[in-house]
Amino acid sequence: MMRTLRVFVPAVLLAWLTSCSSQPMLTSPEQIVFPDSAVSYRNHVQPFLALTCAFSACHGDVNPAGGVRLTTYFTLFTDRANLVVPAAPDESLVIQVLDRRIPHSLDVMRPVNSNHISGMRRWILEGALNN
DSSP, rough: OOHHHHHHHHHHHHHHHHHTTOOOOOSSSGGOOSSSSOOOOOOOOIIHHHTTTTTTTTSSSSSOOOGGGOSHHHHHSSSSSSSSOOTGGGGGGGHHHHTTTTOSSOOOOTOOOHHHHHHHHHHTTOOOOOO
């Protein structure tokens, strides 16, 4: 009986905790919709980067292209100068790439839409907060 409880209770607790998440599981960039204001790093920017840029063989943590990792809030400000310049989207390299002012070696822009670009721009204009 005690052994069964040791297995059952953690399983129920884990199921309960994961079902309480307010965030739906995002699996494609098309599912990400940036709001017109109050853009959140956790709810919008991080999922967008994770699904479009920050994965293996691109800008993930292992052997990132150009030495630029887009995997965490911290790496956006430490891997390359001016990658994200709070309150200055036109000076931010990430916006220059999204706007196609800086060429990108791969055609990863296919799933990126105008809402994504304006959302990233808005997040930076709002101070690029870790929210």
